[in-house]
Amino acid sequence: MTEPHHPDSTLELDGHSLTLDDVHRLLRGSTTAASIAPASLTRMAEAQALVEQVVEAGKPVYGINTGFGKLASTSIPKADLKQLQRNLVRSHACGVGEPLPLNIVRLIMLLRANSLTQGHSGVRAEVPNLLLAMIERHVTPWVPSQGSVGASGDLAPLSHIAVTLIGEGRAYWQGELIDAGDALKAAGLSPIELGPKEGLALINGTQVIQAIGLDALTRALRLMKLADLSCALTFEALRGNPSAYDARIGRLRPHPGHGLVASNLRAALQGSELHAKSLAEGKVRVQDPYSLRCAPQVHGAARDALNYVSDAMECELNSVTDNPLIFPENGDVISGGNFHGEPLAIPLDVLAIAVSELGSISERRIEQMVNPDLSRLPAFLSTNAGLNSGMMITHVAAAALASENKVHAHPASVDSIPTSANQEDHVSMGVTAALKARSVVANVERILEIELLCARYAMQFHQPTKLGALTQPAFELLAEAVDELKEDRLAYPDMEKVRAQIEREPFRKLLLQLD
Numbered sequence: 001m002t003e004p005h006h007p008d009s010t011l012e013l014d015g016h017s018l019t020l021d022d023v024h025r026l027l028r029g030s031t032t033a034a035s036i037a038p039a040s041l042t043r044m045a046e047a048q049a050l051v052e053q054v055v056e057a058g059k060p061v062y063g064i065n066t067g068f069g070k071l072a073s074t075s076i077p078k079a080d081l082k083q084l085q086r087n088l089v090r091s092h093a094c095g096v097g098e099p100l101p102l103n104i105v106r107l108i109m110l111l112r113a114n115s116l117t118q119g120h121s122g123v124r125a126e127v128p129n130l131l132l133a134m135i136e137r138h139v140t141p142w143v144p145s146q147g148s149v150g151a152s153g154d155l156a157p158l159s160h161i162a163v164t165l166i167g168e169g170r171a172y173w174q175g176e177l178i179d180a181g182d183a184l185k186a187a188g189l190s191p192i193e194l195g196p197k198e199g200l201a202l203i204n205g206t207q208v209i210q211a212i213g214l215d216a217l218t219r220a221l222r223l224m225k226l227a228d229l230s231c232a233l234t235f236e237a238l239r240g241n242p243s244a245y246d247a248r249i250g251r252l253r254p255h256p257g258h259g260l261v262a263s264n265l266r267a268a269l270q271g272s273e274l275h276a277k278s279l280a281e282g283k284v285r286v287q288d289p290y291s292l293r294c295a296p297q298v299h300g301a302a303r304d305a306l307n308y309v310s311d312a313m314e315c316e317l318n319s320v321t322d323n324p325l326i327f328p329e330n331g332d333v334i335s336g337g338n339f340h341g342e343p344l345a346i347p348l349d350v351l352a353i354a355v356s357e358l359g360s361i362s363e364r365r366i367e368q369m370v371n372p373d374l375s376r377l378p379a380f381l382s383t384n385a386g387l388n389s390g391m392m393i394t395h396v397a398a399a400a401l402a403s404e405n406k407v408h409a410h411p412a413s414v415d416s417i418p419t420s421a422n423q424e425d426h427v428s429m430g431v432t433a434a435l436k437a438r439s440v441v442a443n444v445e446r447i448l449e450i451e452l453l454c455a456r457y458a459m460q461f462h463q464p465t466k467l468g469a470l471t472q473p474a475f476e477l478l479a480e481a482v483d484e485l486k487e488d489r490l491a492y493p494d495m496e497k498v499r500a501q502i503e504r505e506p507f508r509k510l511l512l513q514l515d
Helices: 020-027 038-057 078-092 102-116 126-136 155-165 180-186 198-203 207-238 247-251 256-269 273-280 295-317 342-370 392-408 430-461 471-481 491-503 505-512
Strands: 007-013 031-036 096-099 144-146 170-173 176-179 325-327 332-334
Touching: 007 102, 020 102, 020 207, 020 295, 031 038, 031 102, 031 126, 038 325, 038 332, 078 155, 078 198, 102 126, 102 155, 102 207, 126 155, 126 198, 144 155, 144 430, 155 180, 155 198, 155 207, 170 180, 176 180, 207 256, 207 295, 207 342, 207 430, 207 471, 207 505, 247 256, 256 295, 256 471, 295 342, 342 392, 342 430, 392 430, 392 491, 430 471, 430 491, 471 491, 471 505, 491 505
Parallel strands: 007 031
Antiparallel strands: 096 144, 170 176, 325 332
16 A cells, blocks of 8 residues: 655644545545644634533433443443443444555545534544544545444444544554554654543544545546547447437437536537538438436436535535534534434446446447447458457456446345444444445446547548548547557457546646537
């Protein structure tokens, strides 16, 4: 695992101002130095003072001087309240499975700190300050990816972060996984002793669902543009009929995504001499197959779905999601359910479905290119089919990924399993939804890379002809990365070259020209 880059931006957290752009920077590898806004420090101090008043009064208040979950009716003596918080995070640190990537863990920490700064969680400033210092000094907790049901907070994975603050558990330091206490010491930091409610405030939240989901969303939003450009290149390779992209069609069924995608395709194909030549030679079909003709409808529906997902994720960025909530202005401590992950689980299931459809239609366009019964191109884009297999099994790889996505696209949020002796009797399975969505995005990234590779190979069977305004530079960049396919060679290096090329700045700038 690699360490992030050095700081290139500073944030002031107040629980209200975090943006998706801030999230994107952190996920791209930038180290975000952050501090807490002065007004937030005041609000946090007021909420923490109210917690202390509750402790002194001795009246049982959930999460402060009681047990947790089914044990909420058990009162805890004042002398044991710090031990209560230590026991809570220790016992809940029971995650399993592969560890989350470092950039996602760091985002979880930032999101949790931001939520605490609103001043409704009753923690001292030392708690979020230590989270922020760990981010800045590259102390990243080891957090297993499985074990949360997405309600009562992401308890297990967040506990793996919480225990590092008390010097326990494991953390990455300079690329090595070591004891958290040693990692803190090496970074010049000291563990803290959790006070009343502070352990609960650290683990009662949706930030694991959020961070994994934000990673999936960030990548999915870029995939939307990549899918449009990939479709346009395939259109050129298959000598498609652009009439289906006419703006007048979209105006008669005015879903926003449809109009936007059709506009992108027209812009990408504008001025294509290959299309003009195809028209002149009578090689344009009256109607293309749906995978070309209905791209505005399918890609557009996916875009509209992601707008819904973006709105949900953006709302959650500056939300308070622990329990109970502290209202120092009137002395209230109120138990509620803001920790429930359903507001994110359903959108992330939608994300998985929407992005899966991008992969499904892309796989069909690949089939259109490699199947000689469906196009005028050589079988499997091979110059000597039979002796050479060309892209036969590369298409199979895309088909395998598209099929796998059908499993991942089954919604997790429709499931629930009671926990904590039926006290927590309906849960969201939000982390499962987020992990599945992230898997779908990764699969569709690979499918689109295969489509781009096939389109690059398909172009070698057309006489040199200028393509469209964006398809021409896209083809040139792909041809720069991958040589013509004259005979069979190892397939995966070419796929890796496409992957690397679309991550480079020239291709990224090309995608910026699309909406």
